Amino acid sequence: MIEHKSPEDIERMHVTGQFVGQVLAELGDLAAVGVNLLDLEHHARRRIKERGAESCYWDYEPSFGKGPFRNVVCLSVNDAVLHGLPHSYKLRDGDLLTMDMAVGIDGWAADSAHSVIVGTPAEEDLRLIEATEVALEAAIKVAQPGNKLGDISAAIGAVAAEYGYPVNLEFGGHGIGRTMHEDLHIPNDGRAGRGWKLRPGLTIAIEPWFAAGTNKIVFDPDGWTIRSADGSRTAHSEHTVAITETGPLVLTRRPQSNKGLEDRRESSATGR
Known part of the structure; x- marks a missing residue:
């Protein structure tokens, strides 16, 4: 069932989203050469x-995965892009790290993801991250009341095509609110003008992610970590967004940081 939230519900989700954005910004600033992924996991646990x-x-414990996930943040490095299982690994110069976090506060959830470069960035990695962030901004821009879910998917797919990256349709955005995953799947490519009509009160997680060389994925033996099938680098950007009478409201906006395209400029997508 798709639940449309009241303005009061959205404000409660905004409180959760601000916390998620803050912690992700902290994790991004902590991610440095020599830092262990478990240190980032434990920082997130303390803050929660x-x-x-x-x-x-x-x-x-979804249908995929091996047993329940027993961590509070997904940490995915280089060719890993989704559900990266935190483990003892010290970050190296040039690593591309994706952090994905979802929490609930007073019964309302928010979900967001952010990719950063550790140490010295490679231009191709910066471009890959930029593509996901530009795609996210484009998707937010069309998340207007009266538009269709397909408009969001098409906006993401158009940016992927412009940058020359293939798109995987198995994992994408989703509804969110009282739980992390609610009804509505939002593929990262699709046809404009098709699908569910966007109405005020709808709350969704929009999450473009791309691999540089393939749309195929493989799972690690841990049953969770998802990687590009060809070993190419990956990046992932995600925000929780509410559809309101006046347009999209980003609930998980991060405070300004030194890392990431989105953190260096305010999105023109919403004017908020």
Whole structure:
């Protein structure tokens, strides 16, 4: 069932989203050469506990995956892009790190992801991250009341095509609100003018992710970490967005940071 939230519900989700954005910004600033992924995981755990929040990932057990997820943040490095299982790995110069986090506060969830370069960036990696962030901004821009879900998918696919990256349709955006995953799947490519009509009160997670060389994926033996099938680099950007009478409202906007295209400029997509 698709639930349309009241303005009061959206404001509660905004509180959660601001916390998620803040913690992701902190993790991005902490990600440096020599830092262990487990240090980032433990920082996120501390912040969630301090806030009295609940991780949406802890004990998450979908049809894929090997047993319940027993971490609070997904940390994916280089060719890994989704559901990266935190483990003892010290970040190296030039690593491309994707951080994905979802929490609930007072019964309302928010979900966001952010890719950064550790140490010295390669131009091709910066371009890949830029593509996901430009695609996210384009998708947010068309998330207007009266438009269709396909307009969001088409906007993401158009940016991918412009940058020359293939698109995987197995994993994409989703509805969100009282739980991390609610009805509505939002593919990262599609046809404009098709699908569910966007109405005020709809809350969704929009999450373009691309691999540089393929649209095929493989799973690690851990049953969680998803990688590009050809070993090419990957990047992922995600925001929780509410459709309102006056347009899209980004609920997980991060405070300004030194890392990431989106953090260096305010999106022109919403004017918020």
